[in-house]
Amino acid sequence: MFRRHLLSLALAALAFGVTAAQAQDDFIVVQSTTSTQNSGLFEHILPMFQDKTGIEVRVVAVGTGQAIKNAMNGDGDVLFVHAKAAEEKFVAEGHGLGRADVMYNDFIIIGPPVDPAGVAGMTDVVAALTRIAETQAPFASRGDDSGTHKAELRLWNEAGIDVQAASGTWYRETGSGMGATLNTGTGMGAYVLTDRATWIAFGNKGDYRIAVEGDARLFNQYGIILVNPERHPNVKAEAGQRFIDWVLSDEGQAAIASFKLDGQQLFFPNAGG
Amino acid sequence: MFSLGDIMAEAFGLILTWDRNLSEIVILSLRVTLSAVALACLIGLPLGAVVGAFRFPGRGVVTLLLNTLMGLPPVVVGLFVYLMLSNAGPLGILGLLYTPTAMIVAQTILVTPIVAALTKQVIEDLHGEYTEQFASFGLTARARVAALLWDARYSLLTVALAGFGRAVAEVGAVLIVGGNINHVTRVMTTTIALETSKGNLQLALALGVLLLGLALVVNAAVMALRASAVRAAYA
Numbered sequence: 015m016f017r018r019h020l021l022s023l024a025l026a027a028l029a030f031g032v033t034a035a036q037a038q039d040d041f042i043v044v045q046s047t048t049s050t051q052n053s054g055l056f057e058h059i060l061p062m063f064q065d066k067t068g069i070e071v072r073v074v075a076v077g078t079g080q081a082i083k084n085a086m087n088g089d090g091d092v093l094f095v096h097a098k099a100a101e102e103k104f105v106a107e108g109h110g111l112g113r114a115d116v117m118y119n120d121f122i123i124i125g126p127p128v129d130p131a132g133v134a135g136m137t138d139v140v141a142a143l144t145r146i147a148e149t150q151a152p153f154a155s156r157g158d159d160s161g162t163h164k165a166e167l168r169l170w171n172e173a174g175i176d177v178q179a180a181s182g183t184w185y186r187e188t189g190s191g192m193g194a195t196l197n198t199g200t201g202m203g204a205y206v207l208t209d210r211a212t213w214i215a216f217g218n219k220g221d222y223r224i225a226v227e228g229d230a231r232l233f234n235q236y237g238i239i240l241v242n243p244e245r246h247p248n249v250k251a252e253a254g255q256r257f258i259d260w261v262l263s264d265e266g267q268a269a270i271a272s273f274k275l276d277g278q279q280l281f282f283p284n285a286g287g
Numbered sequence: 288m289f290s291l292g293d294i295m296a297e298a299f300g301l302i303l304t305w306d307r308n309l310s311e312i313v314i315l316s317l318r319v320t321l322s323a324v325a326l327a328c329l330i331g332l333p334l335g336a337v338v339g340a341f342r343f344p345g346r347g348v349v350t351l352l353l354n355t356l357m358g359l360p361p362v363v364v365g366l367f368v369y370l371m372l373s374n375a376g377p378l379g380i381l382g383l384l385y386t387p388t389a390m391i392v393a394q395t396i397l398v399t400p401i402v403a404a405l406t407k408q409v410i411e412d413l414h415g416e417y418t419e420q421f422a423s424f425g426l427t428a429r430a431r432v433a434a435l436l437w438d439a440r441y442s443l444l445t446v447a448l449a450g451f452g453r454a455v456a457e458v459g460a461v462l463i464v465g466g467n468i469n470h471v472t473r474v475m476t477t478t479i480a481l482e483t484s485k486g487n488l489q490l491a492l493a494l495g496v497l498l499l500g501l502a503l504v505v506n507a508a509v510m511a512l513r514a515s516a517v518r519a520a521y522a
Contacts, residue, residue: 043385043466052485057469074385074466088374089384193484218486248374248382 041070042253045082045090047161048191050236051075053211053280058273063260069253077191079159085109085239088246091254093239094261096209097161101237110239114262117270117281121165121232124196124213125205125225133205139229143173146205150184154199154206157187161234166207169231209234211280236281238262262286297493298500308470313501316474319387319461320454323394324402327450331399332443335406336432340414350407356400361393365463368393372464385466390474393460398450405446410435444513448506455502475501 050056051073060071074084078095085093086109093110095101105113123142125134131151133142146153155177156163170177177185186204188195192212199206200220213224226232238258243251260266267283274280301309338349370376372384372392383389413435421431436443458476465472467481475498482491 043468048484052481072385072466072468072471074468084373087376088379191484193486196486197483197488216486217490218488246374248379 042091044092046094049209053215059269077160096236117283123226134225137228140173142226147175152204154204157189298496322391326395327398331402335403336410339407339410353404361457361459365460389464390461394454
């Protein structure tokens with residue numbers, strides 16, 4: 015009798031599972047970053063694309079490093095990230111077909127109002143980082159090989175500072191996403207380098223403010239790539255390319271530009287630029 | 288920073304302004320976890336019963352293994368299932384990555400050792416009492432396992448609930464294999480993680496309260512079921 019119970023349990027479980035597996039076929043998976051997801055950009059533009067084409071876009075939002083690795087495994091049709099050098103390498107190694115600029119915004123350094131390193135208002139990011147290192151003011155880094163982390167490491171490199179040597183002291187690697195790092199950083203009174211979109215959308219700012227902004231070196235470019243269908247036959251090349259074409263079209267670019275939060279535009283389209 | 292009152296108010300607010308998005312997330316959470324627990328019971332109950340009721344060479348090792356696997360980190364299970372289901376992995380052809388099915392598979396792996404190890408303990412204790420009866424009836428091994436599982440059914444409900452608790456609360460595995468895709472694989476725990484990373488701490492906590500409420504409903508339902516079954520049995 016118990017076995018009959020087990021059998022019905024199993025059938026129920028399988029029924030659950032099968033309905034799950036029968037998901038509709040008309041969708042693509044986009045490997046993307048937390049900044050585009052957490053800011054709400056995708057929720058703003060994807061319904062427009064879906065209304066037009068009937069193609070559902072499923073976004074997996076992880077750090078750029080992980081997104082690229084997932085795409086290398088063929089676990090996605092389109093890659094939409096922000097680390098130009100890594101993206102070009104991805105294409106050069108044959109994992110993706112072409113790369114196009116989509117949009118940009120910029121990075122900023124946020125800091126506590128007491129400003130222990132005295133960098134508030136600076137526009138030279140390298141000088142600001144140098145001062146943070148000199149005063150050994152706490153700095154929270156993503157430490158997760160994301161696009162933002164790569165950008166941050168590039169800037170430390172330009173400042174000639176070996177942050178690895180300071181890791182665990184004033185330089186603290188959270189090894190997590192942008193939001194988690196902002197939560198940790200604001201909690202410990204640390205400076206944090208973040209993309210502006212995530213910061214504007216972030217709900218736990220406390221008394222933190224933008225300390226450093228406006229340096230050309232803080233430019234943050236987003237790019238889009240179709241995962242190579244020759245290497246991964248499962249890639250939905252046609253639907254993926256339609257999405258890319260739409261994002262790069264006047265209509266897609268206008269959709270990106272129209273996404274505002276607190277009256278501020280978060281991403282600036284620059285396809286074909 | 289936040290008062291408990293604010294959080295409870297937000298949680299009630301969530302319930303009052305219940306929308307399709309929230310239903311979707313709650314239903315998917317239940318669907319994934321209940322399926323995983325059912326599958327885990329299907330494997331774990333007989334497995335645990337066999338290990339509990341019989342002496343065989345290597346029994347100690349199997350017990351040790353089951354007990355150790357109770358501590359499987361969800362992230363490790365998630366990674367393992369990801370590597371299996373990835374398009375670069377051996378089962379990539381199934382196209383299950385980033386689907387609820389993948390989440391069910393991961394949670395099943397997570398919960399099965401818990402069900403099996405606890406079942407083993409329950410059955411072992413019960414078997415001690417039944418040994419002579421079984422001998423006098425001359426029951427086959429299969430019939431013994433079935434009889435033990437049936438007679439221990441109420442204790443085993445608690446075992447299933449322990450598995451449910453583990454599965455419904457984990458985030459590490461479902462995040463990796465599900466991808467936390469809006470409207471597709473987003474469940475309660477991944478939503479809580481997402482809202483935390485957006486800095487919406489109060490909303491995240493309110494969702495946590497809601498998740499606990501959900502677990503309470505499931506537990507209450509099982510207890511009621513059990514009570515009415517017991518009444519029926521002795522009526």
